[in-house]
Amino acid sequence: MADQYKTYLAGRVLNEGKPVTYRLLSRELKVHVNVAKQMLFDFYTKQNAKRPGSVNASFWVTGKKRPLSSQHTNGKISQDGEDSFMQSSPFPSSMPDREEEVVENTRPVESHIIVREEELEDTLEALEELIAIHVYSLQPGPLENMNLLSTCGHEIRERFGKEDSLETWKIYGTIHNPTQRVQPVAPAAPAPAPKVASKPINTAKPLLKRTGSTQSLRRHDSEESKPDKPASQSKAPATTAKKAEPKVQPKAADFFRSSFAKQPPTKAKKSEVETSKKPALVEDEPMLSASEDEYEEDFVSEAPESQEAKEKREKRDAEKKAKQEKLDHIFDDVKDGKSSYYQLQHVADRATIEEEEDVIMDDASELDDESSNDAPIDKKEAPTPATPEPEPHPTVAGSRKRGRRQVKKRKTVKDDEGYLVTKEVMEWESYSEDEPQPKKPKAPAIQASTAKGKKGAPQGGRSIASFFTKPPAAKK
Amino acid sequence: MADGSGDFRQCSPFETDFPTNERSQSAYTPLHTFDLPRGADKHYQQQYADMYFLRLAQLKPAVEEQAEEAWGNMKIGTDTPQHVDRVLDVRQGIPSWVVGTVFVDMPLKPNVLDDISKDHWISAPPTRERYTTDGKLDMMIEDESGRLQISGDSLDTLGLVTGCVIAILGHENIDGVFNVIDTKYADLPRQPERWEKDDANLALSGGKIKQRRARADRIAIISGLEIAGDSGNDLALDMLTEYLIGESSDPSRPEGSKKISRLILAGGSLAHSSPIPSREEVSAKKGHKKYGYDSAAYDASPTARLDTFLSDILPTLPVTLLPGVTDPASVAIPQQPLHAALFPQSRALANSPAFKNDPHLGFDSVSNPWEGDIDGWRFLGTGGQTVTDVQKYLDVDSTLDIMDAMLRWRCIAPTAPDTLWCYPFQDDDPLIVKECPHVYFAGNMPKFEVRTESGPFQQTVTLISVPKYSETGIIVLLDMETLEVTHIDLRVGESKP
Structure with a gap:
């Protein structure tokens, strides 16, 4: 540790030209923040002794301000000498404020300021009493914009966010709170690295075998989770989630097996693998749908691929392209207003439902992943001729199975001309396992009658997927 | 640092011994x-009228208590002001006091009926910082029986707003406007x-x-x-x-x-x-x-x-x-x-x-x-x-x-x-x-x-x-x-x- 800091600081500040804060330094070297503050000052003085002006510093100053300038209304004086004329110039309009200030400012106000070294003297002068001072950051030259320093905070969150702060307080000297603890029954383990986490999902696709706990993938950087290392859990972090996992997994797989039953076997297998590949926790991440595809492609091409995987991928890409074209076509139709409102509604419904589930159940992650992926509609799941009506999305919440199904309901509404119109509407409702499935309405008969009566009425219980497979001839 | 000054401007050798800080816990x-x-x-089907009704019903006893204490034995001229239960029962010329909910009508205040009628043809006006204008305010007091227009010099300075429940003392004049002499509120519970x-x-x-x-x-x-x-x-x-x-x-x-x-x-x-x-x-x-x-x-x-x-x-x-x-x-x-x-x-x-x-x-x-x-x-x-x-x-x-x-x-x-x-x-x-x-x-x-x-x-x-x-x-x-x-x-x- 002895001189490690010098090497690090020289490398970072002098060579790379990046700012460094005491916090970042303490994280890098795993030392107490107060030691880091001293290291920064040490480096600062010694470097500048060697070569004046080579390192620029900013300071965190804590002190009691003189009462006069303590008010927030005109308070930017103390840190900046050039602003001081503001203070002395009388404000005729703020007389009432003045009176209050007199009352409030009987005691000096404690103030914390981050200042650049250029303004340090002025700041210290303006203080009535200095409580604490330390180097906040070092940077190669004067800071144009103080907010640049926030990149260090960002870096800490990115790189050291995974550290469990319930443990690290001893090292860094954070105030310890013995009563704070992670909720023991949290369905989702705390996820300290938000940005990185969602990527491995895509990158890990080609080769990974199904494993009982896909969770372990989660905290790895994308490099680590490359295909050739299947689930090499360095530190399996999620012990809490593990118990829920085995239950979820088979169910989801069953569901996909059944709903893709009519597909060619390879495809079914692939989708199965895919579902298993999606770690259960991703629902919390900002969904990166726009960039997802790009990323996937770039990355996969770099990664070593087996012949099989390559073939698969090419096949899939080709499929995807075809589907995309088809979809574009369809959506053009939609824009032209030719397509029925119902189909659109259906998509929207599904999207909302999945949103809701995201909110309600953490365990419903499988489903959510599904939604985040097929929401942009350019995915391969789209064209599957899924089983028509009761589209159960069974998920496990605690020990009860829950899902949603579509039911047909009769609704009577008044239309524009004041007539009462009765419609059959498909609606989503949630059910849990112990409730019986409602009887299937006699779909064909009703469908015939309504379809004749009104244009754009719901066409039975066909799912959105069926819409994509064979575009009805009437549309063309 | 060793002297506890909080000054970390110190070169090596570093002070490395720091006390651990423990946070206490609040109940x-x-x-x-x-x-x-x-x-x-x-x-969301309920009517908002119920809220005003509820508010008045819950606050009325407390306001009445305050008013009774202040005005119960008061003499205006030769009369003792009467407590009137409902605002519409106020008689002209007789000094009395009544409890009700204040309603302040301001020209700039958004009005839900205006909103509905204009909904179809203009975009919504920007929300205002203040509803106040220089002119006199239209103030009313209401309860479940009806509304009574009130006026008085003291009202403007009191800072009354729509929805607060107060007691007012005064008398109704020939125009049907209640002249307010004094007001009371429920005060801290x-x-x-x-x-x-x-x-x-x-x-x-x-x-x-x-x-x-x-x-x-x-x-x-x-x-x-x-x-x-x-x-x-x-x-x-x-x-x-x-x-x-x-x-x-x-x-x-x-x-x-x-x-x-x-x-x-x-x-x-x-x-x-x-x-x-x-x-x-x-x-x-x-x-x-x-x-x-x-x-x-x-x-x-x-x-x-x-x-x-x-x-x-x-x-x-x-x-x-x-x-x-x-x-x-x-x-x-x-x-x-x-x-x-x-x-x-x-x-x-x-x-x-x-x-x-x-x-x-x-x-x-x-x-x-x-x-x-x-x-x-x-x-x-x-x-x-x-x-x-x-x-x-x-x-x-x-x-x-x-x-x-x-x-x-x-x-x-x-x-x-x-x-x-x-x-x-x-x-x-x-x-x-x-x-x-x-x-x-x-x-x-x-x-x-x-x-x-x-x-x-x-x-x-x-x-x-x-x-x-x-x-x-x-x-x-x-x-x-x-x-x-x-x-x-x-x-x-x-x-x-």
């Missing part, structure tokens, strides 16, 4: 006064003793009432973090984190940040997140339709930043989070707690719904307004909308006057549901103050102010108006033994030389 009992029924039990609730809970659960409790530390209140997701005020937020977790400055000194035992975020944590755009708005805004996540329509970075901020400080400091006017909660008060789905990281340190009354809560996302006991004191706090809305009616600058008046009217949101959106309460109105708090704070106020008010029965309330952190850098600190309020400010030095 925390949130009350779920403002929690709305969940799911299907939440209805009963104030619980310190620790009353906790002791009662202990007694109920069979525990022994503690005779001595550890000395309580301080509470920090911040409002208006206004995280916008850009890097504009990121350093200020980092600064706040570092101060609160005690890595910067010198936390071990007696008044350092280790003495803060809980942080209250009083609304406005996000900058532009409310109202949440409706499905129609989203679809109308864009030319093309895209289903699922669309980065153009929704930017997650502010919430993600708030989440990381919370998860940074939560391991050392418990947080109570109130939503505010710019936060993605419901727009109608009482705003319900910000949903845990917004906090994927920090919610691991929150309590699960099963332990809602666990006193060791780390992260408590609560309603706005919010009521609860901290270290035995009763706290009542809002994100500020209630105060700002009343301010639109009046020409007062000090928000503390408004807060004081609201407590004395015993209604913390008198202008709801007239100009402030509000849930249509049916059976009980939680916005009526039933127990006087010890501390009443409002977030997102224009400036930092503190005042202690007292009531007729030795109630003392500390009123705090908390300014926005993003504008002032002010953290309000409240000593939990003496209820003394101090503040500190955090600031990033000017960027320009």
